[in-house]
Amino acid sequence: MNASELDRFELALRASAAEMAYPPTPPIAAAVSARLRPAPRGIRRTRPWAWALVALLVVISALMLVPPARAAILEFIQIGVVRILRGPVAPPEQIPFTATPGAPLAPTALPMTENPSSPALTLAAPLGLAGQSTLQQAALKTGFPILLPAYPPDLGQPDAVYLQSLGAPMLLLIWLEPQDASRVRMTLHEIAPGSWAITKYNPPVLQETTVDGERAVWAEGPYMLQLSNGDYAERRLVSGHVLIWTRGDITYRLESSLALDEAVKVAESLRPLGADVPIPPDLERARPLVQWLGNAGIAVRSVDHSVEGALFDSAVQAAVIRTELGSADVVFFEDSAESDRIQVTPLSSADPARYLYRIEGPITTMLQPRTIDAAFPLYFQVGNGMFIDTSSAELARALQGMTGQTLPASP
């Protein structure tokens, strides 16, 4: 957009924004004054209609997750975020190929392969896939543990990682054929609820199976698939073999040319990054960091609770992570935009054997500054919703790549 186009766009934007219809401003001053008085405690509105709405939406969501025995007109199977339609339903009109792994889409014809039982998957157009990432970066953003297959033994780490977050995250992992990097060996979607919904239209082969004893669905193409998120939709033709299952509230979708029993083996081999280190259930936020350290080649020995969360009013979890390079205290925050503005100022100490640091942050993080008094120099980092301190210079250097922001350690 050149300068004059920008000016015109800005003018139009400003004019429209000026006409924005806001709800009437409520009597906030009166409510605040009432809450500042000693008693009674402020005005709290009850909104019973909001709870009724939440209950209704929960019921609707639960119904969508339970497959009906038989629909009156249209049969469908729902597993996680994936819905598979069977029966008298017309698939959506074909639209341009979306570049997710799959056979190239011809406008009117199904793709022809030499061996229909082992259809070729090609990464025909990697351009157009948004959210290219790495395992390390994705581990910090998904909010759920990333699982990787340990089977087949020669699979290795994915060749491409995409993380798309429209509402909630969807992770896509792609493995390419070792002998031909233009062809896709396997893809694995890991989809959180609230991100994308997948609808499949009349797969020619559809059967129920199990993964780790839990219900799973197997489908073989060709069939139309639609990925949708609110008003945004992508469609493509699937010609491969797809296994779908859930674990907790995450939906997994494995697409490959493998037969069913091999695909199930792959699915049952999934393990979280950094799976060997036990993490207390209420320190789950530490898992991406543990995975990150593992991927960086730093062995993590243990994860325990840290008292350092008491420094901050808005900390949600605090862990001490012990590694082969030393230990780090990590405090996790809900809002990285505020916690990333925490400031640390080294202070002079009357005792040369003590090291003092003043910690300050936005008032939504901490209402007043705090001081840390340590027997050794500390290295501080903030970033990605974390506040980290460690006495190990080596560990601090290793963590720099993750937080991107190191605060001065000495006066």
Add this chain to the structure above:
Amino acid sequence: MDEATLIRQAASGDASAWEPVVLTHQEAVFRLAYLLLGDPDDAEDVAQETFLRAWHSLRRFDLSRPLRPWLLRIAANLANNRRRSAGRYLAALVRGSRETPVASGVEEASAQRMDSQQLWNAVRRLDASDQQVIYLRYFLDLSVAETANVLGTAQGTVKSRLSRALERLRLVIGRDFPMLGERPSS
């Protein structure tokens, strides 16, 4: 009585001095929260919480600086905290159901109102950082300097963030809201 005097009195514990200050800024704070959250009840909660938290921090407020950007920064932080809560998905479902499609052939006055609503719908497709800078600069009509104050960043950074946000907004409008590009000339 000027605002600085009221703030000094409030900082010393006089709640009655805080009320006129709240009255002066409540509309701007409420509107920013409403833009960020899309729900008037949530916006009211955030606005109340903003003034309560500000009250408790008044002793650390630098009186040489303007109050409104500081309040808006608190409100933006609180609103962003709330957006990331577990209820966000359900709230998005409710908001989505309110986004009714634009009908054709309406009067120009109501078409302008629909343009604003559709514009807001378009802005909400952007990420939180882009939304924030657009709301502050164009919806609340803050200057670049005031916007920089709210965001805690330099004016040059605000300008470059705005430029990128506008480019992304233009793409969203072109792709998903083509009618916004066809405003009748006034």
